[in-house]
Amino acid sequence: MVSRILMHVGPSVANYNVLSAAVAPNIGFASPEFNAAMKYSLEQFREVTGADETYTPFIIPGGGTAAMESVVSFLARDSRVLIVTNGVFGDRWEGILSRYPLKFKILRAKAGNAIPTAQIVAELREGGFDAVTITQVETSTGVRMPLKEIAAAARPFVKLIIVDGVASIGGERMNASRWNIDICLTASQKALGAQAGAGLLVASQRAMDMLQQDSISGYLLDLRNWAKIMGSYLSGGGGYFATPPIGTVFSLAESFRRIEAETMETRIGRHRICSEAFRKGVLEMGLGIVASESLRSSTVTGVYVENTDLQKFLKAAMAKGVEFAAGVHPEIKDRYFRVGHMGWVEQAHIMLALNAIEGALNSQGAGISKDSGKLAAKEVFEKSMPV
Numbered sequence: 001m002v003s004r005i006l007m008h009v010g011p012s013v014a015n016y017n018v019l020s021a022a023v024a025p026n027i028g029f030a031s032p033e034f035n036a037a038m039k040y041s042l043e044q045f046r047e048v049t050g051a052d053e054t055y056t057p058f059i060i061p062g063g064g065t066a067a068m069e070s071v072v073s074f075l076a077r078d079s080r081v082l083i084v085t086n087g088v089f090g091d092r093w094e095g096i097l098s099r100y101p102l103k104f105k106i107l108r109a110k111a112g113n114a115i116p117t118a119q120i121v122a123e124l125r126e127g128g129f130d131a132v133t134i135t136q137v138e139t140s141t142g143v144r145m146p147l148k149e150i151a152a153a154a155r156p157f158v159k160l161i162i163v164d165g166v167a168s169i170g171g172e173r174m175n176a177s178r179w180n181i182d183i184c185l186t187a188s189q190k191a192l193g194a195q196a197g198a199g200l201l202v203a204s205q206r207a208m209d210m211l212q213q214d215s216i217s218g219y220l221l222d223l224r225n226w227a228k229i230m231g232s233y234l235s236g237g238g239g240y241f242a243t244p245p246i247g248t249v250f251s252l253a254e255s256f257r258r259i260e261a262e263t264m265e266t267r268i269g270r271h272r273i274c275s276e277a278f279r280k281g282v283l284e285m286g287l288g289i290v291a292s293e294s295l296r297s298s299t300v301t302g303v304y305v306e307n308t309d310l311q312k313f314l315k316a317a318m319a320k321g322v323e324f325a326a327g328v329h330p331e332i333k334d335r336y337f338r339v340g341h342m343g344w345v346e347q348a349h350i351m352l353a354l355n356a357i358e359g360a361l362n363s364q365g366a367g368i369s370k371d372s373g374k375l376a377a378k379e380v381f382e383k384s385m386p387v
C-alpha cells in the first residue's frame with residue numbers, strides 16, 4: 001500500500017469515510033436508500049451553492065465536462081454566447097460549444113490574469129448575447145474571478161449567467177440566488193471531496209424556462225430528460241432515465257453530511273487559511289505564484305520554479321509522499337506545477353506539501369534554507385487558528 005497524499009487539483013486529499021461510502025452498500029438505484037441519498041444530496045447542493053428553492057438541482061453521470069455540456073440544453077439554435085476564459089478550462093467551452101449550432105465570441109486572458117469586469121460588461125453591452133460563461137477558479141492557473149461583482153455588472157445585458165465552479169464550489173463562496181447567477185456547475189471529485197463520477201448543477205427558474213423544446217443538445221445530456229427525475233427525487237420518489245452513478249451518489253451524500261456538520265462558513269475559512277499558509281510558504285522559499293496577487297484562489301495554486309526539471313521534481317515529490325499536478329497552461333507549461341488544496345485539506349497536508357517541495361527542489365540543488373517554508377506557513381496557522 002502506497003502511503004501518499006494527493007495534492008492534485010482534483011481529486012484532492014481524501015476523506016476515507018467519504019470515499020468508502022461509495023463501495024459499502026450493494027444497493028440498487030431503485031432502492032429507498034438511493035432515493036434518500038439523492039434527495040439529500042440535491043438539497044444540500046442547493047445549500048452549498050446558495051441557491052434557493054426556485055433553483056432546480058441536477059446530479060447527472062459524468063463529471064464537470066458533462067455538466068458543462070448539459071448547459072447546451074438551455075440554448076436555442078444560433079444563440080450567442082460570450083466565453084470569458086482565463087486558461088485551459090475556460091477554453092473548454094469553445095471545444096464544447098463549437099460542436100453545436102451556436103455562435104460564440106471569446107475573451108481570453110493571459111496566464112495568471114483574468115478578463116477585467118469592465119471588459120466583460122463592455123462586450124455584453126455591445127452585443128446581444130444570450131449567455132456568458134465564467135470560470136470561478138481557473139484550474140490551469142489558480143486564478144479566481146470576482147464573481148459577485150461580475151454577475152451584478154453583467155446582469156442587465158445578458159439572459160443567462162453560467163458559472164463553471166468545478167474547482168471552487170465547496171471551497172469558495174458561492175451565492176447563486178443573491179448574486180443572481182443562473183447556472184452553477186461542478187463535479188463530485190473536486191472541492192466537494194467525493195468520488196469521481198457525477199456532474200452537479202443548479203439552474204434558476206429563468207434558465208429552466210429556457211429549456212428548449214426543440215433542443216439542439218444530444219440525448220444523454222438533454223436536461224429535459226433529467227429534470228423530471230430530479231423533481232421526483234426531491235419529492236421523495238425515484239425514477240430512471242439512464243443509470244446514475246450509484247456509488248458516487250452515496251459518497252456525495254456522506255460528503256454533504258460532513259459539509260453540513262462543518263458548515264460552509266467554517267469550510268470556506270479553512271480553505272482560505274490553508275491556501276494562505278501554503279502561499280506564504282512557497283513565497284518564503286523564493287518561488288513565484290502564477291496568479292496575480294489580487295486573483296489568488298483558496299483551492300488551487302500554480303507555483304513557478306526556475307532552473308528545474310519539472311518531471312524529475314514531480315517524481316521526487318512523489319517519492320517524498322506528495323503528489324502534485326503538472327502545469328498545463330500552454331503559455332507557461334514548462335515553468336510551473338499546480339497544487340490543489342481543496343475538499344478535506346488541513347494544516348498537516350500543507351506542511352507535508354511544503355516539506356516535499358523543499359526536499360524535491362533541493363535534490364536538484366535549489367539551496368532552499370531548511371524549513372523556511374514550513375515556518376512561514378506555521379505562523380499563518382498559529383495566527384488564524386490559535387490552540
Ligand code: PMP
Nearest residue numbers: 063064065066089139166167187
Ligand atoms: N472545469 C474546471 C474548472 C475544471 O477544473 C475541470 C476539471 N479539472 C473541468 C471543468 C472538467 O471536469 P471533469 O474533469 O470532471 O470532466
